[in-house]
Amino acid sequence: MSVNSLGAQERPQVLVVDDHPTTRKLMSAWLELSGYPVSQAEDGIRAWSAAQFDCPPIVVTDWNMPEMSGLELCRSIRRKLCNEDVYILVATSRDSGDDLSEAMAAGANDFLSKPIQEDEFLARIQNAENAIRQLQMKTELAEVDGLTGLLNRRSFLERSEAALEVTKQLGQPTSCLMMDIDLFKQFNDQYGHAMGDDVLRLVASIIKETSQNREIAGRLGGDEFCILLSEYDENEAILYADRLRKLIIDRSSELIGPHAVVRTTIGVSPFTAECRTITDLLELSDRALLSAKNEGRDRTQS
Ligand code: GH3
Numbered sequence: 001m002s003v004n005s006l007g008a009q010e011r012p013q014v015l016v017v018d019d020h021p022t023t024r025k026l027m028s029a030w031l032e033l034s035g036y037p038v039s040q041a042e043d044g045i046r047a048w049s050a051a052q053f054d055c056p057p058i059v060v061t062d063w064n065m066p067e068m069s070g071l072e073l074c075r076s077i078r079r080k081l082c083n084e085d086v087y088i089l090v091a092t093s094r095d096s097g098d099d100l101s102e103a104m105a106a107g108a109n110d111f112l113s114k115p116i117q118e119d120e121f122l123a124r125i126q127n128a129e130n131a132i133r134q135l136q137m138k139t140e141l142a143e144v145d146g147l148t149g150l151l152n153r154r155s156f157l158e159r160s161e162a163a164l165e166v167t168k169q170l171g172q173p174t175s176c177l178m179m180d181i182d183l184f185k186q187f188n189d190q191y192g193h194a195m196g197d198d199v200l201r202l203v204a205s206i207i208k209e210t211s212q213n214r215e216i217a218g219r220l221g222g223d224e225f226c227i228l229l230s231e232y233d234e235n236e237a238i239l240y241a242d243r244l245r246k247l248i249i250d251r252s253s254e255l256i257g258p259h260a261v262v263r264t265t266i267g268v269s270p271f272t273a274e275c276r277t278i279t280d281l282l283e284l285s286d287r288a289l290l291s292a293k294n295e296g297r298d299r300t301q302s
Contacts, residue, residue: 006057011036012132013056014125017047017073018091019065023116027060027091030118031125044068048076055086058128060112063092063103071106078107085135087128091116145219147197148204156218160228161278163216164271167230174230174271175237178285179203179244181223182263182297191260199262202255206247210240226282234270234302241266241300265292268302 006012014036018024028038039056041047045068047061055077061070074088090103093114100111109131110124143155151159167174181203188196203225207217216228229237245264252262267289275281292301
């Protein structure tokens with residue numbers, strides 16, 4: 001589902017399904033003129049094939065179509081794809097109260113009577129877009145740490161577990177990095193909690209800046225950050241950790257001043273035969289972190 005990637009100015013993709021070419025083309029033209037990316041399907045079967053591959057966030061479908069009706073398409077998206085996030089609008093010349101109930105029971109979000117008027121159609125589509133944006137916000141709020149914008153503990157663990165399964169199957173290395181800010185309580189006491197928050201945001205922004213597709217980063221709580229590094233062996237992970245620590249020292253000095261440089265300690269662990277799950281891997285990097293702290297902080301240790 002593409003809600004996760006919908007930018008503020010970006011219109012969501014709409015799939016228009018209708019076996020009547022004139023109606024399908026008319027709806028598509030209205031949408032395109034309003035800036036919506038549109039894909040078209042001339043019947044339910046073709047729409048279902050497209051939806052299984054990559055279901056757009058909004059589907060507008062006719063009801064009566066040969067072989068697979070609009071309502072069968074609704075049921076398939078909801079039950080076979082288990083996708084509750086797609087907004088489905090049924091546009092039909094059937095307009096009794098029973099028809100409306102039947103469409104809703106099949107999983108439609110909205111119902112539009114034919115012949116369709118442009119203003120009403122676009123208003124309903126705007127309504128669908130609003131619903132999708134709200135869903136996107138809720139999803140982000142549930143997954144992301146509010147202060148830093150990194151993943152929260154729960155979603156970090158979920159995503160890391162999935163990524164770990166992939167690299168395990170492909171036989172690629174994976175490493176994990178656990179980072180803690182040195183003497184952060186003391187920092188808060190000296191410079192204030194608001195400045196402490198700035199430091200947490202700074203650390204997160206450096207992590208985001210230095211990571212791309214192979215890294216999953218989360219704030220596990222307080223001043224503790226964790227990064228799962230897919231396709232990194234132990235040495236590559238240590239190099240990455242040292243680069244992060246140096247950037248944090250440099251940037252915090254620019255942000256606050258050379259008297260208040262922020263230093264961090266990082267524990268690194270590779271995924272080895274002795275760990276089976278993401279929790280085992282995190283435990284290993286946590287142990288490495290503890291050992292690095294006991295050695296005097298401000299270092300990376302594996
Ligand atoms: P050590 O080097 O041994 O890890 O010591 P520390 O002071 O960094 O670690 P400790 O666990 O004792 O303290 C963590 C501090 O992090 C305590 C708490 O005030 C601070 N902290 C936790 N969450 C936040 C936050 O959201 N904002 C700010 N500013 N501080 C936070």
